[in-house]
Amino acid sequence: MGLKHYIKLLRPQQWYKNTLIFLALIFGGHLFNVAEFKLTVIGFICLCLISSSNYIFNDILDLKADRAHPEKKKRPLASGKIKIWKGGIIAIILLIVSLFVSYNLSVTFFYFVLALFLLTQFYSLVLKREIFVDLLLISINFVLRAASGSYLIDLKISPWLILCPFFLALFLTTGKRISDLKLLGKKAAAHKAVLKKYTSEMTNALMIIATTSLILAYTLFAFQSGHHNLLLTIPFALYAIFRYMQLIYQGSKIARHPELLVTDKRMVIAGILWGLSTLFVLYYDLILRLIGF
Numbered sequence: 001m002g003l004k005h006y007i008k009l010l011r012p013q014q015w016y017k018n019t020l021i022f023l024a025l026i027f028g029g030h031l032f033n034v035a036e037f038k039l040t041v042i043g044f045i046c047l048c049l050i051s052s053s054n055y056i057f058n059d060i061l062d063l064k065a066d067r068a069h070p071e072k073k074k075r076p077l078a079s080g081k082i083k084i085w086k087g088g089i090i091a092i093i094l095l096i097v098s099l100f101v102s103y104n105l106s107v108t109f110f111y112f113v114l115a116l117f118l119l120t121q122f123y124s125l126v127l128k129r130e131i132f133v134d135l136l137l138i139s140i141n142f143v144l145r146a147a148s149g150s151y152l153i154d155l156k157i158s159p160w161l162i163l164c165p166f167f168l169a170l171f172l173t174t175g176k177r178i179s180d181l182k183l184l185g186k187k188a189a190a191h192k193a194v195l196k197k198y199t200s201e202m203t204n205a206l207m208i209i210a211t212t213s214l215i216l217a218y219t220l221f222a223f224q225s226g227h228h229n230l231l232l233t234i235p236f237a238l239y240a241i242f243r244y245m246q247l248i249y250q251g252s253k254i255a256r257h258p259e260l261l262v263t264d265k266r267m268v269i270a271g272i273l274w275g276l277s278t279l280f281v282l283y284y285d286l287i288l289r290l291i292g293f
Contacts, residue, residue, distance in 0.1 A: 005081040009059075009090065010052040013259040018047035020142060020165055021149035027225070028155045029282060036153040042101065043109060043152045047145060049098035050113050054120040056091035060084055061124050065192065070183070071256070105152065112148035116141055131197040135173050135206070142169035160221035167214040171241070172258055174210045175248040178203045179255035207248070211241060229281040236274035243267055 025031055025040050059066065059077045066078035076082040095117065103110040123137045146165040150157040177198055184195070218237055222230035243266050248255040254264060261267045280287060 005076040006090075009056060009076045009082055009087060010094075011055045012048075012052075013257075014055065015048045015051060016259055017142065018044050018051060018145055020146040021047060021152070023146050023161060023165070024150035024155050024157070025153060026279075027158070027161070027282065028150070028153070030153060030155070031279075031283065032286065033153075039105065039152055040149055042105060043149060046098045046102045046105070046109075046113055047116070047148070049094045049101075050117050053091045053094035053098065054117060054124075056087050056094075057121060058124045060087060060091075068187070108151045109148055112144050112151065116144050116148075119144070129193050131194055134194050135170060135177070138173045139166045139169035142166060160217065160225070163217040164214070164221055167210060167217050171207075171210040171214045171244075174203060174206045175244065175255045176258075178207060178248055179251065179253075182251050183256065207245070211245065214241065227281050229284075230278065233274055233277045233281065236270055236277060240267060240270040240274060243270060 021044050022040055025033075025036060030036050056077075059075055062072075063078055063084075066072040066075055072078060077084060077087050098113060099110065099117075102113040119137060119141060123134070123141075127137050128134050142165045143162050146161050147157055150161060177195070178200070180192065180195055181198065181200060181203065215238065219231075219234060222228075222234060243264070244254075244261075247264065247267075252264075254260045254267075261271070
């Protein structure tokens with residue numbers, strides 16, 4: 001029973017964000033390089049540890065607000081299932097281990113991990129109350145995750161590795177703001193002060209901007225990547241974006257918890273088709289050799 005609460009404290013369901021570290025490996029054509037794959041996996045673990053440390057520190061800072069939230073009041077610290085001091089010790093241990101391992105992997109990667117921690121803490125302490133800045137900083141953190149993978153395996157960073165994750169994060173975060181406003185209504189500001197500054201009209205406009213930017217960024221990437229057949233993956237990407245927008249405006253819980261996308265079969269099918277088609281385009285020659293052509 002106790003172990004379950006400690007696992008929940010770490011929020012492993014949020015680790016999906018750290019898979020962005022694999023983008024450089026995949027789109028750089030190095031997916032089957034065993035040494036670089038192992039290195040990226042260890043980097044992924046470092047990002048997961050630092051993320052969990054951030055989540056715990058954030059939960060400690062947001063205790064009062066979380067207890068006023070219909071969903072977050074069930075979190076281990078907010079509900080009192082785990083003592084605050086125990087959570088603090090776990091967060092510090094995770095922080096130290098992550099920084100130690102990342103430093104031994106690469107000094108540059110260490111700076112990315114440290115930046116992710118510091119920016120997240122700065123967000124939790126100050127910037128989450130600033131309208132628009134909150135969205136932008138979360139999006140920057142997505143970029144840090146993606147770019148760190150490029151530096152970890154010493155690949156030249158692509159501008160699209162910055163733009164696509166940035167606008168994807170902006171799209172997801174704006175959707176979360178819309179969903180929070182729908183769920184909390186007049187009580188929104190009691191949970192998150194910045195929600196008082198957002199209106200439904202404003203978040204809808206931001207969603208249009210984020211969606212358009214994401215589509216343009218991915219389309220231009222597919223066209224200029226050197227793998228022109230990536231253009232064939234655009235319909236799958238567009239469907240996934242449109243389906244997610246539908247879930248947002250339907251008031252689906254998925255908009256507040258993107259990790260629940262695996263429960264929506266349409267999103268799962270779209271994701272599988274996009275992933276398989278992307279891998280086939282990027283590793284076409286290798287796949288043909290493996291099947292004997």
